Amino acid sequence: xxxxxxxxxxxxxxxxxxxxxxxxxxxxxxxxxxxxxxxxxxxxxxxxxxxxxxxxxxxxxxxxxxxxxxxxxxxxxxxxxxxxxxxxxxxxxxxxxxxxxxxxxxxxxxxxxxxxxxxxxxxxxxxxxxxxxxxxxxxxxxxxxxxxxxxxxxxxxxxxxxxxxxxxxxxxxxxxxxxxxxxxxxxxxxxxxxxxxxxxxxxxxxxxxxxxxxxxxxxxxxxxxxxxxxxxxxxxxxxxxxxxxxxxxxxxxxxxxxxxxxxxxxxxxxxxxxxxxxxxxxxxxxxxxxxxxxx
Numbered sequence: 001x002x003x004x005x006x007x008x009x010x011x012x013x014x015x016x017x018x019x020x021x022x023x024x025x026x027x028x029x030x031x032x033x034x035x036x037x038x039x040x041x042x043x044x045x046x047x048x049x050x051x052x053x054x055x056x057x058x059x060x061x062x063x064x065x066x067x068x069x070x071x072x073x074x075x076x077x078x079x080x081x082x083x084x085x086x087x088x089x090x091x092x093x094x095x096x097x098x099x100x101x102x103x104x105x106x107x108x109x110x111x112x113x114x115x116x117x118x119x120x121x122x123x124x125x126x127x128x129x130x131x132x133x134x135x136x137x138x139x140x141x142x143x144x145x146x147x148x149x150x151x152x153x154x155x156x157x158x159x160x161x162x163x164x165x166x167x168x169x170x171x172x173x174x175x176x177x178x179x180x181x182x183x184x185x186x187x188x189x190x191x192x193x194x195x196x197x198x199x200x201x202x203x204x205x206x207x208x209x210x211x212x213x214x215x216x217x218x219x220x221x222x223x224x225x226x227x228x229x230x231x232x233x234x235x236x237x238x239x240x241x242x243x244x245x246x247x248x249x250x251x252x253x254x255x256x257x258x259x260x261x262x263x264x265x266x267x268x269x270x271x272x273x274x275x276x277x278x279x280x281x282x283x284x285x286x287x288x289x290x291x292x293x294x295x
Contacts, residue, residue, distance in 0.1 A: 004248040004291030005060045014066050019073065019127050023120060026079040030124065031059045033066040033073075034133035041135035043163070043277050044071045044128045048148030050247065050254055051107050051179070053078040055087040057251050060289035061143075067285045070273070071133050075124045077151065081106040089252025097183060104180035107147055111175045114193035118158040121151060125160060139163040139200075141276065143269065145247060146254070149205075150174055156203055156231060159196035163276040166204045166269050168246040169211055172222040177213065195229070203233040204272055206265035208241030208258070236268060248290040255290075262292040270294075 013036035020029040031054070035042060047061045054076035062072030076084075082102055090099050110117045129136045141164040144152040149170015156165050157174075171177055175190050203226065207214055219235070226233045238245065238261035245258035246265060266288050274282065288294055 003056070003060070004250055005063070005287070005289060007287045007291065008063075008067070008285075011067060014063065015133060019131065021123060021127055023123050024116070026081070028076050028079040028120070028124075029084065030054065030073055030075040030127075031062055032071065032128070032131060032133070033059070033062040034071040034131075035066055035069055037133070039069075041133060042069060042071050043138045043280065044073060044131075044134040044140035045273075046124060046128060046140060046142040047072055047074040048077065048142060048144035048151045049074070050146035050148060050244075051103050052089065052251070052254065053082045053087040053103060053106065054084070055251065057248065057289060064285060064289040067283060068270070068273075069280055069283045070277075071128075071131070073124070073128045073131075075128075077110055077120060077147075078103075078106040081109060089254065100183040101185055104183050104185040107177070108175075108180050108185055108187050111147075111150065111177070112188045113191045114154070114174060115191065117151070117154055117174070118160075118193060121155050121158065122160060125162075138277065141165065141273065143168065144170055146170055146244065147177075150177075153203070156198055156201050157195045158193075159198045162198065162201045164202045164204065164272050166206070166272065168206050168265060169208055169214075169243050170205070171213055172205070172218050176218075179213075197229040197231055199230045199232065201231070202272060202276060203231055204268060205233070205235045206246070206261075206268060207235065207237050208243055208245045208261060209237050209239050210241055211243040213243055236265065238264065246290060257290055257292070259292050262288070262290055263294065266292065266294055
């Protein structure tokens with residue numbers, strides 16, 4: 001299958017490696033991509049997947065960040081709950097519903113237990129910052145898509161040490177996605193955790209105005225929550241734009257790439273990274289990981 005990143009030139013000097021750990025009896029593996037070793041340590045940016053789990057697109061996003069001049073770490077939040085070779089959307093129609101159920105079951109395993117969710121995010125930040133390619137003097141950042149967008153907000157609520165948290169078409173509240181029930185995933189009891197907001201983190205939300213998962217009520221609750229907590233946040237709404245606007249169609253039906261919104265949201269992300277890491281000159285990269293041309 002053609003990848004959206006086929007336009008990228010070869011970059012043999014990029015460092016690729018697997019980072020792994022065990023936590024609470026489960027095994028997790030992520031994919032780190034860093035600039036050439038002679039560049040020296042650079043800021044870490046976590047990439048958090050959508051409900052499918054870590055897959056090739058997320059690894060491509062990590063590489064895009066490395067090509068820009070940062071260290072990208074595509075993390076896995078599902079571990080052995082969903083086998084790593086079963087993360088791509090199936091082409092066989094008979095396999096779609098079981099695939100959806102399995103992925104959503106793994107999602108509610110996390111988003112219904114906020115302490116466990118946050119403990120796993122904390123461990124990924126710790127493991128990433130310990131890599132020699134990462135500049136541990138600087139607080140990392142995190143970006144996420146859909147479920148991953150919800151996860152970056154959970155980092156902020158947990159008070160984790162981040163410079164920036166960027167959500168692309170993510171849910172604004174944790175544990176309220178209606179989709180798991182539509183595919184037969186059993187919801188465990190919701191276990192909230194106390195919030196300890198990191199008001200030093202700059203939060204950027206990139207949202208599609210036609211996103212059926214983000215209601216006006218959800219937005220108003222989020223605005224009030226962030227204001228009451230003193231969080232520095234921005235909310236960008238893209239007109240006539242659906243959920244999944246930053247995901248390429250190559251990943252299957254979850255991808256509803258909307259090139260204009262993907263371009264503008266990527267430019268907003270790059271601008272925020274220039275703000276929080278002002279001494280890191282961004283390398284020119286002609287296309288992002290979804291294949292959208294970036295001016």
